[in-house]
Amino acid sequence: MNTPNILTRRSFLRRAAVLGSAGACAGTIRDFRLMNSLMAAQNPNPSGPYKALVCVFLGGGNDSNNWIVPTDNTTYGEYAAARGNLVLPQSSLLPLRTGPLGTDPAYSYQGRTYGFHPACPQLQTLFGEKKLAIVQNVGTLVRPTTKANYNSGLAAYRPPQLFSHSDQVTQWQTSIPDQPPTTGWGGRVADIYNSVANPSGKISMNVSIAGANTLEIGNLVSQYHVATTGAVTLSGGAMMSGSGARVKAMKDIMALSNSNLQRQAYASVLDSAIKVGDLLNSNITAKADPTDSPLGGYTNPLQVTAFNGGQTFKWQTGLTGLYNPALTGFTDGLGGFPNTSLGTQLKMVARLIAANGPTGFDMKRQIFYVTAGGWDTHTAQVDGPNFTNQPTNTAGTHYGLLRQVSEAMFAFQRAMEQLDGGNPAKPYSTGVTAFTASDFSRTFPSNSQGSDHGWGSHHIIVGGSVDGGKMFGKLPTFAINGPDDTGTGRWIPGLSVDEHTATLAQWYGLDSNEVTGLLPNLSRFNTSFATKFIGFMKPV
Amino acid sequence: MKNSLWKLLLLFGLTAAIYWFARPSAPGTPETPEAPPSAPQAAKPPQKAATVTAPAAPAPITSPAQVQAVLTPAQPGTFKRIEAPPPPPVKIPAGYQDPPTEAAPARLEGEEIALNLRNFSQRFGGNPVGTNAEITKALNGGNNAAANYLPSSRRMNDAGELLDTWGTPYFFHANSATEMEIRSAGPDKILHNADDIVTK
Numbered sequence: 001m002n003t004p005n006i007l008t009r010r011s012f013l014r015r016a017a018v019l020g021s022a023g024a025c026a027g028t029i030r031d032f033r034l035m036n037s038l039m040a041a042q043n044p045n046p047s048g049p050y051k052a053l054v055c056v057f058l059g060g061g062n063d064s065n066n067w068i069v070p071t072d073n074t075t076y077g078e079y080a081a082a083r084g085n086l087v088l089p090q091s092s093l094l095p096l097r098t099g100p101l102g103t104d105p106a107y108s109y110q111g112r113t114y115g116f117h118p119a120c121p122q123l124q125t126l127f128g129e130k131k132l133a134i135v136q137n138v139g140t141l142v143r144p145t146t147k148a149n150y151n152s153g154l155a156a157y158r159p160p161q162l163f164s165h166s167d168q169v170t171q172w173q174t175s176i177p178d179q180p181p182t183t184g185w186g187g188r189v190a191d192i193y194n195s196v197a198n199p200s201g202k203i204s205m206n207v208s209i210a211g212a213n214t215l216e217i218g219n220l221v222s223q224y225h226v227a228t229t230g231a232v233t234l235s236g237g238a239m240m241s242g243s244g245a246r247v248k249a250m251k252d253i254m255a256l257s258n259s260n261l262q263r264q265a266y267a268s269v270l271d272s273a274i275k276v277g278d279l280l281n282s283n284i285t286a287k288a289d290p291t292d293s294p295l296g297g298y299t300n301p302l303q304v305t306a307f308n309g310g311q312t313f314k315w316q317t318g319l320t321g322l323y324n325p326a327l328t329g330f331t332d333g334l335g336g337f338p339n340t341s342l343g344t345q346l347k348m349v350a351r352l353i354a355a356n357g358p359t360g361f362d363m364k365r366q367i368f369y370v371t372a373g374g375w376d377t378h379t380a381q382v383d384g385p386n387f388t389n390q391p392t393n394t395a396g397t398h399y400g401l402l403r404q405v406s407e408a409m410f411a412f413q414r415a416m417e418q419l420d421g422g423n424p425a426k427p428y429s430t431g432v433t434a435f436t437a438s439d440f441s442r443t444f445p446s447n448s449q450g451s452d453h454g455w456g457s458h459h460i461i462v463g464g465s466v467d468g469g470k471m472f473g474k475l476p477t478f479a480i481n482g483p484d485d486t487g488t489g490r491w492i493p494g495l496s497v498d499e500h501t502a503t504l505a506q507w508y509g510l511d512s513n514e515v516t517g518l519l520p521n522l523s524r525f526n527t528s529f530a531t532k533f534i535g536f537m538k539p540v
Numbered sequence: 541m542k543n544s545l546w547k548l549l550l551l552f553g554l555t556a557a558i559y560w561f562a563r564p565s566a567p568g569t570p571e572t573p574e575a576p577p578s579a580p581q582a583a584k585p586p587q588k589a590a591t592v593t594a595p596a597a598p599a600p601i602t603s604p605a606q607v608q609a610v611l612t613p614a615q616p617g618t619f620k621r622i623e624a625p626p627p628p629p630v631k632i633p634a635g636y637q638d639p640p641t642e643a644a645p646a647r648l649e650g651e652e653i654a655l656n657l658r659n660f661s662q663r664f665g666g667n668p669v670g671t672n673a674e675i676t677k678a679l680n681g682g683n684n685a686a687a688n689y690l691p692s693s694r695r696m697n698d699a700g701e702l703l704d705t706w707g708t709p710y711f712f713h714a715n716s717a718t719e720m721e722i723r724s725a726g727p728d729k730i731l732h733n734a735d736d737i738v739t740k
Contacts, residue, residue, distance in 0.1 A: 162669050164714035378713070379732035449732055453714065488671050 050356065050431045051508055052366040054349055055186070055215055056342070056409065057173075058438040060165070060376030063398060063451050064458035065444055068134055069093050070475065071106075071115045078478035082489070084446035086382055089392045092118040098469065100128035109471040118394045119403035122410030123460065130469035131413060131429075132462050133536040137476050137484075138500050139440065139456040139493030140171040142178045143524040147483055150492055163453040163490070165376070168439045173215035175501045175519055185501050186367045187218025188518055189508065194221050197365040203276055205363065207352060209345040210371040223369075224276070226352070228344040230284055231277035247274070283355035284348075337415070342408040345370035346434075350415040353432060365508070374401055375438060381450035397450075409434055409462050416464070430464035433537070435504065444489030445480060455486065456493035459500070465507060467538050498522045499533050507537035643737055646705040646724055649691055650739030653702075653710070653722050656689040663687070666717035672709045673700040704737075 066086060070076055071093050080087045093115025097104040106113045107127075114134075116124045126132035140159045149157040159177035161167035171177035175185045183191075190205040198205055204224035206216035216223035225232070234247060251274065254267040337347035349368045356363050377397050384393030412434060419428040441457030442450075456476065462468075476484035476491040484491050498519045505515050512529040516522060527533045601607060660679060661667050668678030677700060679689040696702055701709035704724035711731055713721035719740065726735035 161666055161714070161717045164667070164669060164716055166716040166719075378711075447731070452711075486670075 048364070048509060049425075049427055050364055052353060052368060052432045053186070053504060053508060054346070054368045054370065054412070054432065054434040056346075056405065056434055056436045057169075057210070057213070057215075057369065057371040058375045058401075058405070058436060059169070059371050059373040061168075061439040061442055061453055062375045062401075062436075062457065063377060063381065063442040063454075064438075065441060065451075065454075066382075066398060067117050067120070067402060068136075068458045069115055069117070071095060071113045072111075075112050075475070075478065082444050082478055082480055085384070085387070085393070085448070086446045086451060087393060088117065088382075089394070092392055092394050094118060094121055094124040096124065096471075097128045100125060104128060107469065107471075110475065112475065114471070116406075117399070117402050119399045120406035122406040126410060126413060126462060127469055131464060131466060132460055132468050133466045134458060134460055134471045135495065135500060135534060135536060136458050136471060136473035137456040137491050137493055138459060138473060138495040138497065139491075140168060140177045141493055141496035141498070141525075142521065144496075144526065145492055147485070147492060150486055162455060163440065165439050165453075170214050172437050172439070172497055173213065175497050176521060177497075178521070181214060182217075183219060184213070184215035184217045185505075185518060186215040186369070187221060187223070189505065189510070190216070190221035190365075190367060191218040192514065193365050193509075198363050201363045202279055202361045203363065205365060206367045206369070207349075208369040209348050210369055213369050213371070216367060216369055226280065226348060228348050230348070231280040233277035233281065234274065250274075280352070280355075280361075283360050284351040337411045338404070338407040340404045340408060342370060342372040342404050343411060345372075346408045346412040347415075350412055350419075353416070353428065354419055372401065372404060377442070377450040378447065378452060379449040387449075405436070409460075413462055426464055433461060433463035433465055433504065433507065435459065435461045441491065444478065444485075444491070454490040456484075456491035461504075461536050465538050467536055470536070472534050472536050495534060496521075496525055499525055499527050502527065502529075503533040503535065503537055506532060507540060509540070643705075643726065643735075646726075646737050647739070649693060649705065650722050650724060650737055652691040652693075654720070654739045656691065657720050657722075658718075660689045661718050667714065667720050669714060672702060672712055675712050676700055676702040 063086075065079075065083065066088055069088060070079060071090060076090050080090075094117070095113065095115045096107040098107050099105075116127075123132060127134075140162075142156060142159055145157045155178075159168075159171055170181045173184045173186075174181045186206060194201070194205040205221055206218070206223040208216055208223050208225050209228060211225055213223070234250075251271065254271045256267075258264045258267060337343045337350075349370060352361070352368070353366070355361060356366075374397065380387075380397045382393045382398060383396035385391065387396075413429070416429040416432050417426075420426045436459045438457055438459070439453075441454040443452045443454050445451075472495075474494045476482075476494070479485065480489050481487050484494070486492060498521050502515050502519055502522055505518055506529060510518060515529060532539070656679065657667055660683070663685070664683060668675045668683070670678075676690070676696060679702075680694075680696075681688050683689075690702070694702060695707070697707075697709065699709075704710055706725070706727055706729055708725040708729045708731075711723040711725070713723060715721060722739045723731060724737040725731045726733075726737055728735050
């Protein structure tokens with residue numbers, strides 16, 4: 001007699017509990033494995049020069065097809081034929097050159113010439129100065145993927161939830177697209193580096209000016225959130241500030257010995273938060289400098305009191321003489337940083353970096369995160385003759401967003417050069433690298449008002465250690481349903497986020513084993529530590 | 541010792557009493573008798589939705605015979621129901637009424653697609669991805685279970701795209717693995733303007 005296999009409630013609950021525990025353990029085991037592989041690798045060198053990575057995340061999906069555009073007649077013709085009413089006039093594009101002057105020859109890559117969107121003259125300048133590199137068509141990949149692989153529909157070739165905002169943001173920031181997210185790659189770097197590189201550091205290695213993010217989530221290191229005005233501390237007037245009576249009372253209460261471990265830990269965390277916030281705010285406080293003269297182009301946003309025994313710095317907008325301040329529209333009087341969301345965030349990053357040093361935060365390695373939203377341009381992407389009476393397609397939402405990026409990243413690079421203070425080693429301008437990331441690029445054809453979610457995207461890397469004035473990667477073939485297209489103008493990435501991250505990580509100081517431990521999928525791609533992965537960073 | 545024995549016996553008695561009153565019913569003897577199964581009903585032909593009208597108010601009592609009829613006790617097994625007068629119709633202020641629009645069916649269809657997407661997501665661990673045509677294909681049986689998740693009123697064009705009430709392809713905006721914004725271009729057939737019908 002056959003006994004029916006009845007799943008009782010009790011056995012169902014038992015099995016579900018076992019499965020749930022197994023799933024949770026799997027993620028934990030993976031994290032431990034990652035950490036162990038990193039720990040087992042050679043310890044990073046904490047005595048190296050200061051280095052910082054600054055992630056500029058463009059939330060919503062930047063249409064990089066209109067950010068960096070081929071200008072040679074053949075490729076521009078292909079671009080213009082497929083972009084529909086989103087097309088930018090060829091004459092409006094800002095040509096990439098081999099030098100900083102307008103008379104320098106045009107830069108050519110793989111038989112093509114290129115130009116930046118007309119909103120980005122500052123980026124054009126940085127490219128000419130060889131402080132900016134461009135990586136073409138990079139995106140989330142599980143493994144190298146061709147169109148045939150994509151069309152096979154196999155999950156092995158498709159990152160989960162392609163074209164979905166939050167999933168692609170997460171995958172860009174974890175660099176492990178085919179596994180549930182637990183940590184960001186910046187957090188994993190901090191897990192291994194913080195204790196050896198920042199033994200006496202006074203703030204977290206990972207600082208966000210844009211709130212919580214996946215990139216900086218680690219197992220050991222917590223991200224520290226700072227507003228564009230400084231650390232968020234206790235408020236309430238004089239009683240709560242500095243040595244105010246209420247703050248003193250709270251600190252006294254927190255200092256009391258407590259037999260309850262949880263209460264003791266809470267008191268410790270709160271006390272530490274108050275101290276770090278006070279330290280940060282006192283270190284970045286700008287003080288008036290009577291020698292400043294707005295007429296001379298000087299203001300004082302980067303003056304700090306803690307760096308190098310109280311040395312102060314000035315900011316000069318026209319630092320190199322090659323940059324035309326009139327292009328930026330910097331009118332806020334804050335010394336070169338535009339008064340935009342991204343500008344104020346990057347200004348805070350610059351102030352935090354300036355406030356570093358033995359008497360400041362005493363950090364040798366840092367990772368910063370800033371973001372600008374509004375890039376999901378399904379509509380109102382461009383403004384031009386097809387939309388209003390604008391003469392050319394050089395205005396619209398995308399114009400404003402790209403202008404914000406161009407001005408802010410330029411100002412940040414100039415701030416790092418200013419912090420060098422004439423030091424021939426250029427510790428800040430070469431020690432700090434900023435890079436862009438975004439959910440995805442956008443569809444190549446227009447949806448009549450804008451563009452929809454795409455995949456592979458162009459990105460820029462800015463800094464003195466960047467092998468700048470160059471392009472890397474390969475431009476996708478501008479053919480709808482062509483060899484690089486999923487079918488609707490979504491480019492299959494030619495380079496993976498893993499390779500992009502590995503290039504940055506190698507420059508940051510991770511050795512071969514550490515990079516492999518950091519990025520478990522990296523071995524699937526045809527890339528190597530010996531060739532510096534994508535190669536957009538100069539040798540260390 | 542004797543005192544403890546009494547306490548023990550009392551405790552045993554109390555336990556036995558509690559068990560007796562709280563004991564579960566014996567198998568096959570339901571605590572409340574079930575209603576006898578009703579006779580199988582003959583299949584009725586499909587009917588159009590009935591027009592909902594308020595019940596007519598009972599006639600006013602105007603004669604002694606009517607009073608007697610009301611006061612006469614009901615015979616055993618029968619009931620005499622006295623209908624209460626219907627409540628007066630609720631008057632909705634002018635500014636609070638949903639005006640009857642041609643968008644109403646489209647809103648319902650959007651809700652149905654959203655519900656189907658939720659079901660798909662729960663079954664397969666996430667929404668289908670891609671363009672309208674790719675998502676429609678996945679909902680239309682192009683999934684591991686060959687299950688259909690399209691609404692009953694589905695309309696598709698030659699490209700395999702799911703169309704809204706006005707014949708314009710829906711726009712699927714993937715915010716996350718489980719959150720999909722479904723946008724109909726509305727009566728003007730132009731996406732991203734004021735008459736769009738958006739369902740989340």
